[in-house]
Amino acid sequence: MTSNKLEYDSALGGSVSLPTHVQTYRYAANVVQEIRQLIDEVRNPVSRKLVFQTLPKHMRRRAMSHHPKRLPRKYRAAHRSQMSKAGKPQQTKRPSRKHRRRPSNLLRDYLRRQRRQVWLETHIWHAKRFHMVERWGYRLPQASCDKTYRACYRASAEHCLLQDISFFACIELKGKVTDLSAGFSRLTSPKCGFSIAAKTYTTGRREGSIDLFRDGKYPEYALGRACFMWRPLDSDDTANSEEISRTLWVWIHPSAYPALLEELIKVFQLISVNSIQVHIKPDEPSDDECIDVQKKDKSSKPLKPKEQRRLQFMTKSLAFERIKRYRNEKSCIELNDLKDAINRFRLTGHLAQSVLVQAFKPKQINENTTTTWLHKLFEENTHSKSTHESQSEFWENCSELSSPGELLSNMILALNIEDPRLNRPKKRTKALPAQPLNPTGLDFLLNVKNNLGQSVLWNSEVRDELCKSMIVPSEYSKLRAKHAAVPGARCQFEEEMQAVPVILIQRPGSQLAQYKRLCYGCGWDVIAPAGYGMSIWLSLIMWGAKPGGLREFETVAREMGTEEYLPDTVAGRVLATTRHQELRAKYFRKPPNKRHNYQKLAIVSPFRAPFPELVRDWTTDALQKCSAPSAFHILRDRALLQQLLLHIQGKLKVYPEGIPENCLIQLQLRMKARGNLEDFSLICLPTRGDFKRNLRQIKNENHDPVFTEPLATDKSECVRKNLRQMHKKLLKRLRARRVREKRKRQETSNTRVYISPANTATRVAEQFQRMCKLWLPEGHKELYSVRNQCQREVFGYAPTAHFSYTEATVCAIGYVTPAGLKKLLQLCCQTNVRQPMCLMRSPKSRHYRFACFKLNLNV
Known part of the structure; x- marks a missing residue:
């Protein structure tokens, strides 16, 4: 008898006996099941990666x-x-870069991108080097990608700053001077300066500027400031200058262009003329001329579609299409819309003179070369050759000047120059002025001829023919590669290239030394035909001009003590609305703990200047105080501004009367000591204690603020907290309800259950709007305390503030109410303050500091 053997688990206190045989069918069934599972795992691997x-x-x-x-x-x-x-969209195959960079495909892509926003001729050059923004229907450069803020200021002050202002709209008017003057008298006022028919402008020697308003709405409903220039008279037409038809160009900002065009059509009673091409003659041609024109049209070949697309991209204008034309048959006044048909560049700085002298060389007439439009002009008109020679002589004399500020202010000089590509240096070179003039060489500045402003650019046919017959850069490069035997030397075909007519307009810059740095902002404006914009731009860049964008417009204006866009104009209102929306959206993109609590800082409107509400609070009319915010306007009356300046200086003891209560006065403010200002800073009235405290601080060399605003209570803080908690609870409750519904349906379903989305976007948006109103209550009903929003009375705002390099301190351009300024001047007189001062405060700070101010007469 065999005894049972102990197994491996006997030490645990038990014994297990193993069977003596294995059932084959059971073993095979278990192995098959395991193999199936392994095969499934291999075929369908489960991995979280x-x-x-x-x-x-x-x-x-x-x-x-x-x-x-x-x-x-x-x-x-x-x-x-x-x-x-994962919800990632399927990517379509994008064509290769080589395919996209083909000339035909690249041109088609450029034209497609120009449908929504208009491009300037220098757009591609700017797009590679500048931050581009969408403004007023254009795609414009904002600022350089490099850090060039200080460099642009140095260029505008000592060197040369170059800007493309071709987006300014040009409107051409034709008619008698008396008729045009009568129409513009309804759009402006003689209180703002010279009229459009002043003798200093009608001769065509100078460019003028004028403030435009709605028809009969002066001083309210301002459109903006426009520049204008008259076509100079020929020597034969000087006797009957009042009877003949004259041509006037008006340059206006693109934001105010639609409103101005509407007002001109209404004032002059113009009717649109349809189906008329660009090629317009001012006088009716004779029968022989009509036959010649027909022959030319038959002989000229129509342009191919590719050539038309190329010309359209090159000009960015309507020069080869139809332009808007309006006419009044009774008064024979015509209006041609030349928007986007002419290039205009702005050069600012003392070296602008040297840059233009190097880049623009007058065309030398060679009788042996082929006939161009300039030869034909000399053959048709005998006076044109003498005019060209006198213009060239004057420009050669100007080559010895060191600054444009030495010339006649706002003078107009027309030139017929060589193609700018011929005078371009091999590498970028800084153009420097020549030796200073001798006293005997200044005679040409005193005896300026009247024919210096005559140019063929006033003729639309010549402008279009110039653009059609120009040699495009690709063809010019091919000809250079074919004919240039010596690198850098001129070829024979370059001598036969057509001349380019340009118009130069001098800008004097600052003219009041007691207000701002003398001659700062002086320079030249260059008007060039369509098609030559890129050639002229590159030539000016290669001669040392510093390119700038829209940011430099505001910088130069701030350094000159003015503002580019006044808040009561169309451009100013559009810009204020855009800035308010952008800053407000940026503010609410931040988390709550990163936002400034402006209710505790006692700031009513941190992202805009509430001028209507400010004027309403400072008015003496009780009924107007209770009504809605009233309209405001900037004081532009030169006589009242001069009297006000004398009163501020102490030369006139009585405060000038006749200043309307709903106007604002522009001031240039400068910080007395330390302190930084930001946009939309508050201009407040000081107290007697503030003046005394300031004197003690100056004596003790104490740089602390004069006064610090105490923290106010935020009444909406608890409401916001409760609303936030209730909103979170509501969202959690809705989510829990959807989870329960999904689980309940999943119990009775064999497939995956999908339930409807939450659809809480509307509730979230309503909650966001409700919280925004609690953070920033900016409605008209809540702005009843603009004047008394803080411990010091607010009587003005500074929409723009920045560090000024000319003043070496922080400066700002502000607007104050007449009643508040009067109260400030009386307080300064009572406290024996020689230089009037006011308090200023940044919207993100609680500190008040003193600032002195100056009155701007050229608003």
């Missing part, structure tokens, strides 16, 4: 998650399915 994450490290690429072709071929299908489940 993505396909491209399972690869070895040496095969992984960062672009695998975006481009399936980076993976091995056998894994691409699984990768695409995983990406589609």
Whole structure:
């Protein structure tokens, strides 16, 4: 008898006996089940990793998650399915860069991108080097990608700053001077300065500027400041200058262009003329001329579609299409819309004279060369040759000047120059002035001829023919490669290239030494035909001009003590609305703990200057105080501004009468000591204690603020907290309800259950708007305390404030109410303050500091 053997678990206190045989069918069934499971695991692996994450490290690429072709071929299908489940959209195949950079495809893409926003001729050059923004229907450069803020100021002060202002709209008017003057008298006022028919402007020697308003609405409803220039008279027409038809160009900002065009059509009673081409003659041609024109039209070949697209892209204008034309048959007044048909560049700085002298060389007439438009002009008109010679002589004399400020202010000089590509240096060179003039060489500045402003650019046919017959850069490069035997030397075909007519307009800059730095902002404006914009731009850049954008417009105006866009004009209102929306959206993108609580800082409107509400609070009319915010305007009356300046200086004891209560007075403010200002800073009235405290601080060399605003209570803080908690509870309750519904339906379903989305976007948006109103109550009903929003009375705002390099301190351009300024001057007189001062405060600070101010007469 055999005894039972102990097994491996006998030490645990028990014994297990193993069977002596195994049942084959049971073993086979279990093994088959295991094999099936292994096969399923191999075929359908369950992994929490993505396909491209399972690869070895040496095969992984960062672009695998975006481009399936980076993976091995056998894994691409699984990768695409995983990406589609993740909600990533399927990427379409993009053409290769080589295909997209073909000239035809590139041109087609450029034309497509110009449908929504208009491009300037220098757009591609700017797009590679500047931050581009969308403004007024254009795609314009804002600021350089490099750090060029200080460099642009140095260029505008000592060197040369170059800006493309071709987006300014040009409107051409034709008619008698008396008729045009009568129409513009309804759009402006003689209190703002010279009229459009002043003798200093009608001769065509100078460019003028005028403030335009709605028809009969002066001083309210301002459109903006416009520049204008008259076409000079020929020597034969000087006797009957009042009877003949004259041509007037008006340059206006693009934001005010639609309103001005509407007002001109209404004032002059113009009717649109349809189906009329650009090629317009001022006088009716004779029968022989009509026959010649017909022959020319038959002989000229029509342009191919590719050539038309190329010309359209090159000019960015309507020069080869139809332009808007209006006419009054009774008064024979015509209006031609030349918007986007002419280039205009602005050069600012003392070296602008040297840059233009090097880039613009007068065309020398060679009788042996082929006939161009300049030869034909000399043959048709005998006076044109003498005019060209006198203009060239005057420009050669100007080459010895060191600054444009030495010339006649706002003078107009027309030139027929060589193609700018011929005088371009091999590498960028800084143009420097020549030796200073001798006292005997200044005679040409005193005896300026009247024919210096005559130019063929006033003729629309010549402008269009210039653009059509110019040699495009690609053809010019091919001709240079074919004919240039010596690198850098001129070729024979370059001598036969047509001349380019340009018009130069001098800008005097600052003219009041006691207000701002003398001659700061002086320079030249260059008017050039369409098609030559890029050639002229590159020539000026290569001769040392510093390119600038829209930011430099505001910088130069701030350094001159003015503002580019006044708040009562169309451009100013559009800009204020845009800035308010952008700053407000940026403010609410921040988390609550990163936002400034302006209610505790006692700031009513941190992102805009509430001028209507400010004027309403300072008015003496009780009924107007209770009504809605009233309209305001900037004081532009030169006589009242002069009297006010004398009163501020102490030369006139009585405060001038006749200043309307709903106007604002522009001031240039300068910080007395330390302190920084930001946009939309408050201008407040000081108290007697503030003046005494300031004297003690000056004596003790104490740089602390004069007064610090105490923290106010935020009444909406608890409301915001409760609303936030209730909103979170509501969202959690809705989510829990949807989860319960999904679980309940999943119990009775064999497939995956999908329930409807939350649809809480409307509730979230309403909650956001409700919280925004609690953070920044900017409605008209809440702005009843603009004047008394803080401990010091607010009587003005400074929409723009920045550090000024000319003043070496922080400066700002502000607008104050007449009643508040009167109260400030009386307080300064009572406290024996020699120089009137006011308090200023940044919207993000509680500190008040003193600032002195100056009155701007040239608003």
